[in-house]
Amino acid sequence: MINRTQKLGSFLSSIRYLLADFIGEEDAAPPFLPEGLPEAVVSEVSDGIHLLMDYQGSSYAQLYVDRVRRFVGRRGVDDNMLGEIARLMALRMSYEDPIRIAQQKLAEFERAAGDPRAPSAEIMRLKFRLDELIGALPTAVAQPVLDVLEWIGWTHRPVAIRFSTKTPWGVRRLRIEASLRRWRRFSGRFKTEHAWVERWLHMISRSLEKQPRAASAIVQTATMIKGYGDPYRQGLADWHAIINGLAKPTFDGVLPLADLAGAIAEARAAAMPDPRQVALKRCIAEIRTRALASANVAAE
Amino acid sequence: MDTSHLSEHAGTASALFASVFVVATSTMRTMIPLRLFGILSNIVFIASAIPSRSYLVIVVQSLVLVLNSYRLHQMLQLVRDVKKSVNSDLSLEWLKPFMTERKCAAGDVLFYKDEKAEDMFYIVSGRFRLVESGIEFPIGAIVGEFGMLSPSNARTQTLECVEPGVILSVSYSKVEELYVQNPAFGFYFLRLTSARLFQNIEKLEQRLAQQTAAAPISAAPNPA
Numbered sequence: 001m002i003n004r005t006q007k008l009g010s011f012l013s014s015i016r017y018l019l020a021d022f023i024g025e026e027d028a029a030p031p032f033l034p035e036g037l038p039e040a041v042v043s044e045v046s047d048g049i050h051l052l053m054d055y056q057g058s059s060y061a062q063l064y065v066d067r068v069r070r071f072v073g074r075r076g077v078d079d080n081m082l083g084e085i086a087r088l089m090a091l092r093m094s095y096e097d098p099i100r101i102a103q104q105k106l107a108e109f110e111r112a113a114g115d116p117r118a119p120s121a122e123i124m125r126l127k128f129r130l131d132e133l134i135g136a137l138p139t140a141v142a143q144p145v146l147d148v149l150e151w152i153g154w155t156h157r158p159v160a161i162r163f164s165t166k167t168p169w170g171v172r173r174l175r176i177e178a179s180l181r182r183w184r185r186f187s188g189r190f191k192t193e194h195a196w197v198e199r200w201l202h203m204i205s206r207s208l209e210k211q212p213r214a215a216s217a218i219v220q221t222a223t224m225i226k227g228y229g230d231p232y233r234q235g236l237a238d239w240h241a242i243i244n245g246l247a248k249p250t251f252d253g254v255l256p257l258a259d260l261a262g263a264i265a266e267a268r269a270a271a272m273p274d275p276r277q278v279a280l281k282r283c284i285a286e287i288r289t290r291a292l293a294s295a296n297v298a299a300e
Numbered sequence: 301m302d303t304s305h306l307s308e309h310a311g312t313a314s315a316l317f318a319s320v321f322v323v324a325t326s327t328m329r330t331m332i333p334l335r336l337f338g339i340l341s342n343i344v345f346i347a348s349a350i351p352s353r354s355y356l357v358i359v360v361q362s363l364v365l366v367l368n369s370y371r372l373h374q375m376l377q378l379v380r381d382v383k384k385s386v387n388s389d390l391s392l393e394w395l396k397p398f399m400t401e402r403k404c405a406a407g408d409v410l411f412y413k414d415e416k417a418e419d420m421f422y423i424v425s426g427r428f429r430l431v432e433s434g435i436e437f438p439i440g441a442i443v444g445e446f447g448m449l450s451p452s453n454a455r456t457q458t459l460e461c462v463e464p465g466v467i468l469s470v471s472y473s474k475v476e477e478l479y480v481q482n483p484a485f486g487f488y489f490l491r492l493t494s495a496r497l498f499q500n501i502e503k504l505e506q507r508l509a510q511q512t513a514a515a516p517i518s519a520a521p522n523p524a
Binding site: 063066070195198199201202205206244 | 407409412413414415416431458
């Protein structure tokens with residue numbers, strides 16, 4: 001009898017594994033903290049793990065732990081920097097898409113259900129770009145739609161989405177939207193965010209090797225990217241402009257910039273909410289010219 | 301004499317016979333016997349449908365027959381190519397039919413150091429360089445084949461596109477799929493990757509020997 005139950009359990013587990021992509025992760029056990037993690041950073045990393053467990057699941061939280069592990073015990077990385085890397089990485093890995101906002105709104109609603117003093121439900125109306133909205137769907141579905149939108153010229157059109165828990169239908173809609181999280185990792189946006197986090201970590205690593213004094217400034221560049229819609233796009237474009245114009249050439253040895261941290265701070269101060277990035281590009285060009293000129297003077 | 305009832309009985313008997321092949325096909329564990337039995341079932345179904353003139357069955361089974369034959373051919377060719385590669389230049393060119401093309405612009409990064417490895421690449425054109433070591437890959441090089449078998453599964457360097465070009469990529473899961481579907485492929489694939497690994501060790505040993513020979517006498521360790 002026990003043998004038969006075990007066989008049935010094993011069969012069901014195989015079916016669950018086969019359909020894991022569709023039914024979501026059943027294994028809710030959080031990953032272990034990285035070995036050798038300093039005591040001072042444990043709370044930040046634990047918070048990050050719980051955030052990402054809620055955001056996506058245990059395998060995503062495991063990816064976070066693996067990424068944190070790369071900097072544990074590394075030369076030039078003190079507890080403070082490690083904590084900042086862990087905190088900012090968790091925030092970037094839990095980027096705000098319509099699915100995330102639905103998750104947060106639902107969590108608020110569930111908390112309020114058990115607390116009579118909680119504020120009453122409100123309707124949130126948020127503006128996304130159409131490509132941002134479609135980009136949250138699996139690539140196979142999203143790509144043809146994005147191609148059509150591109151052809152019509154509607155890719156950047158703003159779309160207002162309502163997130164409401166006032167009516168049962170609103171809650172039901174939020175549940176449906178939040179349930180899309182299991183397909184999030186097949187989306188184009190997920191791939192873009194994955195590549196961004198890897199590039200940010202790569203820049204931190206290179207900074208630790210080539211210019212350790214600038215590593216903290218590189219870590220803090222993650223704060224440039226937040227939110228959704230136009231502010232998100234602007235932050236992302238500014239970040240790439242600073243990294244491509246200052247950090248990467250310095251690490252590649254083609255830009256003799258002695259104070260990269262100062263240059264990043266100067267460029268960040270020049271960044272304005274301007275899609276053409278006029279002030280930022282001018283500032284980066286000036287910093288580059290200055291650095292090359294002072295290197296020439298030093299060579300003479 | 302009316303023979304319609306005879307052909308009807310013959311049709312039923314042959315459909316029953318064909319069903320035996322369908323059951324046999326389902327019991328196959330690996331891809332090549334499964335395709336072979338699939339082809340046999342298709343042939344028997346077509347033969348059984350001819351007397352009763354079931355045109356729909358004939359058309360459907362013919363289509364599936366073509367598909368099964370094509371897939372079997374692909375699988376056999378794959379095994380043959382891997383086997384040939386093991387015995388000759390150890391190249392991984394046989395993977396090309398399973399790869400997808402991707403255009404790269406200068407500055408694009410294919411993967412970062414310490415990132416979890418998930419794909420291997422074949423360089424078709426352009427220039428690609430490992431950022432940390434500065435090593436450039438020639439056209440025709442395969443990058444990232446060991447990541448699939450390494451326990452840590454992490455990239456050891458960053459690969460950047462220096463001049464625009466085209467690469468072909470295949471995911472490890474696709475190679476794993478081929479491996480699981482076809483034991484012969486799996487066996488030769490293991491032999492091939494081991495041979496490439498030994499080849500690398502041999503190159504390293506040669507380089508070490510050259511360095512040792514070129515090193516000044518004073519650098520030699522002092523005897524105890």
